[in-house]
Amino acid sequence: MRWTIKPKPSEDKIKHLAQALNVEDFVATLLVQRGIETFEDAKNFFRPSLDHLHDPYLMKDMEKAVARIELAIENQENILVFGDYDVDGTTAVSLVSSYLKTYYPNVATYIPDRYDEGYGISFKGIDFADDNGISLIIALDCGIKSIDHVAYAKERNIDFIICDHHRPGKILPDAAAILDPKRDDCNYPYDELCGCGIGFKLIQALGSNRGQTVEDLTSYLDLVAAAVAADIVPMTGENRVLAYFGLRVINSDPRPGIKALVHQVKKQTLDITDVVFIIAPRINAAGRIKHGNHAVELLTEFDFEQAQQFASEIEQYNSDRKDLDKQITKEALSQIIENQETERFTSVVYQEDWHKGVIGIVASRLIETYYRPTLVFTKSGDKYAASARSVKGFDVYNALEACAQHLEQFGGHMYAAGMTLKEENYSLFKEAFEKQVQETIHPDMLIPEIEIDAEIDFADITPKLTRILKQFEPFGPLNMTPVFLTKNIKDTGYAKKLGEDDAHLKLFVKQNSSEGIPAIGFGLGNKMELTTNQKPFEAVYCIDENEWNGKISIQLRLKNIK
Incomplete structure (x- = not known):
């Protein structure tokens, strides 16, 4: 994981907005990073209105x-x-x-x-x-x-x-x-x-x-x-x-x-x-x-x-879909290892009986293990059909366009696409796609990145801050949930692993003399040893509200620790 702190906007813009809204500088920073620079911008952002819809x-x-x-x-x-x-x-x-x-x-x-x-x-x-x-x-x-x-x-x-x-x-x-x-x-x-x-x-x-x-x-x-x-x-x-x-x-x-x-x-x-x-x-x-x-x-x-x-x-269809995607992901990962393709710039896999309805999900799952542009093919009539998924910053649609001579048809956008090709063109396409990605992808794009909005201390996490962050919702691309970095934190001795195969990590963390805050790290169970014996560590996280027995409390959703 690459930890990247977003570039800080100009101090003038931050100060101007912080003053106009009566908020801390780092909250103003979050807003300016989202293109919100004036009181009017902020008003439209925090108070969405149907009047803002265009004719x-x-x-x-x-x-x-x-x-x-x-x-x-x-x-x-x-x-x-x-x-x-x-x-x-x-x-x-x-x-x-x-x-x-x-x-x-x-x-x-x-x-x-x-x-x-x-x-x-x-x-x-x-x-x-x-x-x-x-x-x-x-x-x-x-x-x-x-x-x-x-x-x-x-x-x-x-x-x-x-x-x-x-x-x-x-x-x-x-x-x-x-x-x-x-x-x-x-x-x-x-x-x-x-x-x-x-x-x-x-x-x-x-x-x-x-x-x-x-x-x-x-x-x-x-x-x-x-x-x-x-x-x-x-x-x-x-x-x-x-x-x-x-x-x-x-x-x-x-x-x-x-x-x-x-x-x-x-x-x-x-x-x-x-x-x-x-x-x-x-x-x-x-x-x-x-x-x-x-x-x-x-x-x-x-x-x-x-x-x-x-x-x-539909609930039953969704349950069937989960079973299928688990099974096919397992088979696809085995195929990558058996074919000695773990070091390639792309993952391109095929099996004729894979269910066409879940190959897009499987492509996303493979990226969780091998972080690179990924295509999952199955047989569809007398053709091969695939779903493509990409990694952050890489335009898979453009890469497919460059290999179009091997394809029957394709469509989609930067991060997701679909295509069909003739059976005899599969190997040619697979190599052309690998070559195209190898020549055009920046090496950094092959390492998953966590973008950090701001470095803060636990003392900054106040009820007022959580109320303001709640008004940033709904989150999505270009308005993602803010991610914070805090250094020199310690677990108070309550660290434990949770879930199937001890996959998740539950902590109770402090920084200096701050009050302890519960934290959950999904998929971070393997990092527990970094938190034991009062060893200090750094964490990147989102601030969540946790509801339990009618009470709402602050909880950190850990994205990574080191």
């Missing part, structure tokens, strides 16, 4: 999209809402379809089969639309590169509205409207929305035609918050506002499907981390193990008892 009509083609939907309604056309099988896709389909159905009945949904059709718009989905007299498809979280598919639909007199957030290619599909803030010719003020976020902008625009304000649409924000959290988009700007109010909906009045999922895990109040680790994997499990339709059924169900039935089925 949806600032997005290129929004007028065209709304006009085409209104025309479809006027002409009594059948509309198909199409989206991918992951959290972003299924929440987006649930959001747009359930909104349209509040005032127009001729709306169907379609989620492609992960195994039969794969990622994105499918010819099979277009054939389904053609067979069912559908003349308008609204594609969410996909479609920006589907030039052939949109042309195929056009031949069948089917129009497309594409709502995507992935990077476009040089040529755009010939669609009735394309909503994608990453288009070069789109001047929308915020280009980091997820697919469900763009779906929300679409219903915001449709709603404004019906005299609805954004306040009238807040009941849809539980879906948007789930997508923002799961898709790992920056927690800035509109995403942070949508997630903030979406969390409120999740914790106060969620739709029956989300209520049923939360009911399964019996947790009172959820934060964004709970959405990432509790809600998102369960929504994802439907598409991974069975079919993404099950997630849409759950998220659009208005009867709570029926939603509970769907949720318990």
Whole structure:
């Protein structure tokens, strides 16, 4: 682990903000590191408001999209809402379809089969639309590169509205409207929305035609918050506002499907981390193990008892998914060792019977052991299909683009991608990918890094500080949970290992004459000897609140010690 202290912003900026907000310098430092430099910036950050959302009509083609939907309604056309099988896709389909159905009945949904059709718009989905007299498809979280598919639909007199957030290619599909803030010719003020976020902008625009304000649409924000959290988009700007109010909906009045999922895990109040680790994997499990339709059924169900039935089925899929990912990770790690590939710059593994629904998770698991760009392949029909995951700072999408001559197709973004190739090209691709990464990756990127926001003493950890830090939520990329470094600390003699295989570490730590603070280090059980016999050590940690028997106390969540 590399410990890197973030560069300190200019003293002038820190002093100015600390004075304006009446906070300690190091709190002002945390804010300036997040791009918050004025009282007004801080006010917007600490008091998110729905008024901070942009006018949806600032997005290129929004007028065209709304006009085409209104025309479809006027002409009594059948509309198909199409989206991918992951959290972003299924929440987006649930959001747009359930909104349209509040005032127009001729709306169907379609989620492609992960195994039969794969990622994105499918010819099979277009054939389904053609067979069912559908003349308008609204594609969410996909479609920006589907030039052939949109042309195929056009031949069948089917129009497309594409709502995507992935990077476009040089040529755009010939669609009735394309909503994608990453288009070069789109001047929308915020280009980091997820697919469900763009779906929300679409219903915001449709709603404004019906005299609805954004306040009238807040009941849809539980879906948007789930997508923002799961898709790992920056927690800035509109995403942070949508997630903030979406969390409120999740914790106060969620739709029956989300209520049923939360009911399964019996947790009172959820934060964004709970959405990432509790809600998102369960929504994802439907598409991974069975079919993404099950997630849409759950998220659009208005009867709570029926939603509970769907949720318990999804709970089973999630349990199956966990077993599979454990087993395949074990097999993949053995393969890396057996093939003597532990010293490579990449991990590329293949086994024909690996479950396609969990290979992305397995790629992330392998990175926990071998920290490097990773691809996990399985057999899909007569092709090899893979999920790619990357390490911090390395653009795996660009690396795949450089090896494109060996691939049938690929798509994705900097840290996660998917691809297919012909069996005979696997070895060639594997070596080309290794060579490309070797030539372009900085050696430091192959060592996991902990970024530290500030060095503090335990005396600085006050109730006031924890109250302020709580208002930094929701956390996510570009607004991560603050990480602190404290030196010269000692365990008070209560150190013990916890959990399966003694994997975790529980301490009670002090610095100088400070009061002791409980600390938990997940996965740090092997570092216990550094803390014994009153030996001083350094720790990097986040400050958590721990709730036990109705009492709330401060606890440190250790990330590393040395």
